[in-house]
Every structure is written in C-alpha cells, then in structure tokens.
Amino acid sequence: MSPEEARARVRDAAGPELLERLEHLDATRSRPPVDDRPPESAPDAGAAVDCDVALVGGGLSLLYAPVLAAMGAKVHVFDRSRAGGTHREWNASERELGALVSMGLLTPDELDGLVIARYREGFCRWHEGGTWPVTRVLDRSVDAGALLSLVRRRAESLGVVFHDGHSLIGHASGERSIALRFRDGSGASREVVARLMIDARGAASPSATADLICPTVGGVLTGLAQGDGPDEVDPGVGEILVTTEGVEEGRQHIWEGFPGRPGETTVYLFYYDKRAAVGDGSLVKLYARFFETLPRYKRGEPTLERPTFGYIPGWSRLTPAPRPPSSRIVLVGDAAARHSPLTYCGFGATLRSVKPASARVMAALSDERASLDPVVHDTPLHRGTGALAHMIASPPREPARAGALNGLLDAAFGSLHSMGDEAYGRLLRDEMSGGEFFRFLHSTSMRRPEVYPWVFRVLGAAGVGRWGAGVLQALWSKEA
Ligand SMILES: Cc1cc2nc3c(=O)[nH]c(=O)nc-3n(C[C@H](O)[C@H](O)[C@H](O)COP(=O)(O)OP(=O)(O)OC[C@H]3O[C@@H](n4cnc5c(N)ncnc54)[C@H](O)[C@@H]3O)c2cc1C
Structure with a gap:
C-alpha cells in the first residue's frame, strides 16, 4: 500500500485534523524539537512569579496537576492543543490502577466507570513458537479521554489554571525561577514566570533524548472475527506481544490487541528501533503496513473506528539518561523515559510515579537545594x-x-x-x-x-x- 493510500484511510476514519497531527509528528523526525525562542532575560532572584509550577504538556502527565494543587502548589497547565484532550485507550494492570484511588484523584466508583474492559488473561506469542499465558498483567483497558477529562475537572476545582493552545517555544532559567515563552493559537507570544517547570511534552520535548523509540500505529477496530483461534479475537483475553513473521524490512514488527467496549478491539502494530534510525514519514509507512498485514494477525472485515498513533521514547540504560537543561526544569513521562524499556507502558509507570514525584517537587519548592533529577522513579530492573x-x-x-x-x-x-x-x-x-x-x-x-x-x-x-x-x-x- 502506498503512503498516500494509508493517509487517505486515516483521514477517512478520523478527519483531516488527525491526519495533520500524524504528519506533524512524522515531520518532527527530521526536525527534532528545539526551544529556540527564549525570553530576553532570565528572572532575577527577587522576580515575581505567576505560579509555583508550570506543567507544560497536558497529556497523561496531567495527573500531576490536581495532585500538586491538592498539596498546596499554585499550578498552571499549558498545552499546544487542549490539555486532557487525548483520544486513546490505555491498558494497565488492575493493581496499578488502584493508585488513582489511593492518590485521591478518583473514587472507586469513578475508576470502575472508566474501565471499559476487564479480561481474564493475557499472552505473548512469537512466530512459530508457543503461546505463553499470564494473568494480572495489563488486564484492564481504560477510556483515557474520559480519565483525563475527569482529572482536568478535578484540577480546575482545585484552582489549577489552564492555558490551551499554548506552545512552549523557549525558556530562560534564573536562580529561583524560570521564564517561559509561549506562542498561542493566534501566533502571539506570551511570557510566564514559574518557580519550576515540569516538562511533560512527551516525545515532543527537546529533552526526550533517550536512545530507543517505538513507533506505534493502530487504533480501535470493529468487525474482527471473534473466537478462540489464533486469528480471532477473544474478548476475555489481551494479546500483549505477538509476532506473525520474522524480521522484514530490517525490523521485528509486533502486534498488540486488547478488548475494549463490546465489539471493539484496540490493535497496535509497532517496532522497537534506535531513535536516530527512525526517519520522516515512519508512522505513515507503518500505517500502510498495518492495513496491509492486519489479515496475517486477525481475520474479519475490520473497520478502523478511531486511529491512534505516536512515537514512544524508550531508554536502554546503556547510554546517558535524558536530562533537563536546567535545575528549574523537571522531566516526567515520556520525556524522562524511565518507564519499562521492554513494555513501554508509560501509563503504569506514571501511576507509580505521580505521588512520590509530586512530594519531591513540593519539597524542592520549600528547599531550593533539593535535587530533582530524576524526579520520577526508575526501578533497578x-x-x-x-x-x-x-x-x-x-x-x-x-x-x-x-x-x-x-x-x-x-x-x-x-x-x-x-x-x-x-x-x-x-x-x-x-x-x-x-x-x-x-x-x-x-x-x-x-x-x-x-x-x-x-x-x-x-x-x-x-x-x-x-x-x-x-x-x-x-x-x-x-x-x-
Ligand atoms: C498509540 C499509543 C498507544 C499507547 N498505549 C499505551 C497503553 O495501552 N498503555 C500504556 O501504559 N501506555 C501506552 N502508551 C504510552 C503512553 O501513551 C505514554 O507513555 C504517555 O502518554 C506519556 O505521557 P506524557 O504525559 O509524557 O506525554 P503525552 O501523553 O504524549 O502528552 C504530551 C502533551 O504535550 C503537549 N505538547 C507537545 N509539545 C508541546 C509544546 N511545545 N508546548 C506545549 N505542549 C506541548 C501535547 O499536545 C500533549 O498533550 C501508548 C502510546 C501510543 C503512542
């Protein structure tokens, strides 16, 4: 399938805006993001601040906003589009999801309402090998959009201020605060001073320098044949890692499939690669392969209801870690890449990190000498x-x-x-x-x-x- 045909299929499924996002993401491969429009000067030690914490990026890491606000911080959130506006389906293990309740973000009933599928087991299967089942791993799928909308409302009720349509374009760090320059939707530029900035821009952060990357495409499908055969979907089973052939085009492509709402299955195709090796247009090319090779994975008459895609950074721990450019900037989420390099599960990793990392940010706000690099947890494993x-x-x-x-x-x-x-x-x-x-x-x-x-x-x-x-x-x- 040609890249043009793959683009047309994504546009037909989700409209021109989503296709524009796909192309924007793909273009960042040859033009890595830079913060090259800093404010004229860094704030001096006595400068007035607009907020304690500027959370830049309102994707998954939006979870930090209400937690920090509940701890007493004055938080402003900035996002180049709309904070909390993600349209994804995330899976996680039941035990990890409990953190949303223990952090005080959700009630048990609210969490229950966000879980769109529960499945009894998962498995990994490598081409021409066995099927290796496991339980209590990635056994819940969650409506990520509904979760983040709820988190945004909670943050607003705690006084968090949102600035949608604000793209960070530069910063200048002073001794006690950081000046940030944003471009808004009209193209105008605006400066804000915060005591700390949390860089939650994910793969779009200039600090997202981890050595590995996982291009991922797919989305929510209907029309796949249901049953317990290898080429059918079983709504009680999550397929964690599955391959349907050996190395092709120099890559080992991997499928993931997990149940969503009745009749829906989320299916992703991805590969792991070195960050530097993944060039322009990789997601569109991967979509072409997705549409072409889906019948090797599952049969039926699939319709792509909601495309989802992106680049997930990963870090091998064999090269230097992603580091923030100043002690006034804290990296979280994909920008920090401290999640598992094997599963790339940023959701579970963020659930584990939000509370302890927020406590460390609060400690740093009251004690300037506290170190925040890294602020998110990285298990020795x-x-x-x-x-x-x-x-x-x-x-x-x-x-x-x-x-x-x-x-x-x-x-x-x-x-x-x-x-x-x-x-x-x-x-x-x-x-x-x-x-x-x-x-x-x-x-x-x-x-x-x-x-x-x-x-x-x-x-x-x-x-x-x-x-x-x-x-x-x-x-x-x-x-x-
Ligand atoms: C297709 C796909 C499926 C996935 N499925 C799963 C899953 O099932 N389970 C799981 O655990 N993980 C999954 N992940 C990984 C997970 O989504 C990420 O780890 C997680 O979203 C990272 O969170 P983040 O806050 O760091 O960045 P993101 O959630 O990517 O958010 C980044 C935000 O920054 C904003 N932004 C970017 N640049 C700027 C700028 N200059 N100024 C202001 N704002 C900016 C963006 O608009 C965006 O809202 C998936 C990832 C992809 C791509």
Whole structure:
C-alpha cells in the first residue's frame, strides 16, 4: 500500500485534523524539537512569579496537576492543543490502577466507570513458537479521554489554571525561577514566570533524548472475527506481544490487541528501533503496513473506528539518561523515559510515579537545594531489561536469520512461563527482583546458548560491561 493510500484511510476514519497531527509528528523526525525562542532575560532572584509550577504538556502527565494543587502548589497547565484532550485507550494492570484511588484523584466508583474492559488473561506469542499465558498483567483497558477529562475537572476545582493552545517555544532559567515563552493559537507570544517547570511534552520535548523509540500505529477496530483461534479475537483475553513473521524490512514488527467496549478491539502494530534510525514519514509507512498485514494477525472485515498513533521514547540504560537543561526544569513521562524499556507502558509507570514525584517537587519548592533529577522513579530492573530492548531494536538483518529473534524471544518467554505465573507477571509489571531476573537470564541461556555471541555482537564489549554492572546493581538493590 502506498503512503498516500494509508493517509487517505486515516483521514477517512478520523478527519483531516488527525491526519495533520500524524504528519506533524512524522515531520518532527527530521526536525527534532528545539526551544529556540527564549525570553530576553532570565528572572532575577527577587522576580515575581505567576505560579509555583508550570506543567507544560497536558497529556497523561496531567495527573500531576490536581495532585500538586491538592498539596498546596499554585499550578498552571499549558498545552499546544487542549490539555486532557487525548483520544486513546490505555491498558494497565488492575493493581496499578488502584493508585488513582489511593492518590485521591478518583473514587472507586469513578475508576470502575472508566474501565471499559476487564479480561481474564493475557499472552505473548512469537512466530512459530508457543503461546505463553499470564494473568494480572495489563488486564484492564481504560477510556483515557474520559480519565483525563475527569482529572482536568478535578484540577480546575482545585484552582489549577489552564492555558490551551499554548506552545512552549523557549525558556530562560534564573536562580529561583524560570521564564517561559509561549506562542498561542493566534501566533502571539506570551511570557510566564514559574518557580519550576515540569516538562511533560512527551516525545515532543527537546529533552526526550533517550536512545530507543517505538513507533506505534493502530487504533480501535470493529468487525474482527471473534473466537478462540489464533486469528480471532477473544474478548476475555489481551494479546500483549505477538509476532506473525520474522524480521522484514530490517525490523521485528509486533502486534498488540486488547478488548475494549463490546465489539471493539484496540490493535497496535509497532517496532522497537534506535531513535536516530527512525526517519520522516515512519508512522505513515507503518500505517500502510498495518492495513496491509492486519489479515496475517486477525481475520474479519475490520473497520478502523478511531486511529491512534505516536512515537514512544524508550531508554536502554546503556547510554546517558535524558536530562533537563536546567535545575528549574523537571522531566516526567515520556520525556524522562524511565518507564519499562521492554513494555513501554508509560501509563503504569506514571501511576507509580505521580505521588512520590509530586512530594519531591513540593519539597524542592520549600528547599531550593533539593535535587530533582530524576524526579520520577526508575526501578533497578530496567537496567537489566533495557539491554533486552536494545537487542530487539537491533535484529539480525541477514535473510537466513530472519526468525532468530523470534526463536530467542520464544525461549525467553518459555523460561518466564516455567518460572510461574507470579514471576512472569512480575517481569511485565516491573516488579521482578534482581535475583529472579538473573535466574530468568540463566534459564534462557540454557535453552539458547547461542545467545552469548549474539549479545556481544549487538552490545559490544563495553555495552556488555555496562549491562553486567546494571544487572549486578539490580541484584543488590534494596528494591530487588
Ligand atoms: C498509540 C499509543 C498507544 C499507547 N498505549 C499505551 C497503553 O495501552 N498503555 C500504556 O501504559 N501506555 C501506552 N502508551 C504510552 C503512553 O501513551 C505514554 O507513555 C504517555 O502518554 C506519556 O505521557 P506524557 O504525559 O509524557 O506525554 P503525552 O501523553 O504524549 O502528552 C504530551 C502533551 O504535550 C503537549 N505538547 C507537545 N509539545 C508541546 C509544546 N511545545 N508546548 C506545549 N505542549 C506541548 C501535547 O499536545 C500533549 O498533550 C501508548 C502510546 C501510543 C503512542
């Protein structure tokens, strides 16, 4: 399918505005975002401030606004479009969703109303391998748009001020505050002074420098055949990671499918890659592949009801971490890329981070010396799983080895499965201890001894050293 045809299918499903967003996102690959229009001068130490916290980006990280406001901060939210206006379906594990209630953001009934599907189990399946089921992992899908609308209303009721249609174009940090320059919908520029800025612009932040990236396309489909065959959808089952062929076009493409409202299934196609390798138009090309190869994954007469797409940053932990350009800026969400490099589940990671990170922001507002880099939690386990993600992002390109990555992943997930449902679930929920992760690696290498030279080829000796040190750190971590 040609890119023009793929564009037309997205436009037919969701209108020209969404297609414009897709093209805007794709264009950022060759023109990485920069904050190149700073205010004329940085605020001096005694400058008056408009707010304590300027939250720039009102996507998933909008969750920070009511939590900080409830802790006493004066919060302003800025978004280039409308804060809280996302149209996505997110899945998460039931246990993680409980944080929305314990943080005081939602009542149990409100949370219940946002869950659009509950499923009994999930599985991973690698082409020509086994099916490896697991329970209590990504077993709930949530209406993300309704969640963020509710969070916005809660924030407004706590006095948070919203500035929709404001795009950050530059900043200048002073000793105690930061001046921010925005361009609004009419093209006019406006300056605001805050004590701290939270950069929640996701992949569009200039600080989103993590080394890996996951281009993702798909959306909510109707018309897929229902049943329990591999090419049918079962509304009681979430398909976490599924491949339908080996490496093609130098990439291992992966499907994810999970139930939504009755008759609807959210289906994504994605691949892991090195950030620098993903060029212009990658999402449109991936959409062309999505429409063309969907019948390899599921049969039926599908209609794309609501397209969703984006670039999700990931960090291997083998290269320097994304860092904010000044101590007045705090990175959260995708910009910080501290979520799992294996599952890229930003939702669950944000749910874990919002409360402790907000407490640290409040502490920094009362004590200027408190360090905020990084403010979001990063579990030691990610030092181990990051290298695995790097390997998936660097699959063998020789045609004769097109199936090798699937073979290795099948051995790895077979090992996990044999460690038991709890251990398997712990890896995918970012809860596995360092010792357990080490046993998982050992068991996989027993099944596939050829993994050793492969790891050296992909990571190099220095990378293997950094990975080994990271795994050892995870082994000794208190969290492990
Ligand atoms: C298609 C897709 C499906 C996904 N599904 C899941 C899932 O099922 N489960 C899961 O856990 N995770 C999922 N994710 C990942 C998850 O959506 C992200 O991790 C999460 O949204 C990141 O939150 P964020 O606040 O950092 O950024 P985002 O939610 O991306 O929000 C960024 C915000 O910044 C705004 N912005 C950008 N530039 C500027 C600027 N210059 N000035 C002002 N505002 C700006 C944007 O308008 C946007 O509102 C998915 C991602 C994609 C792309």
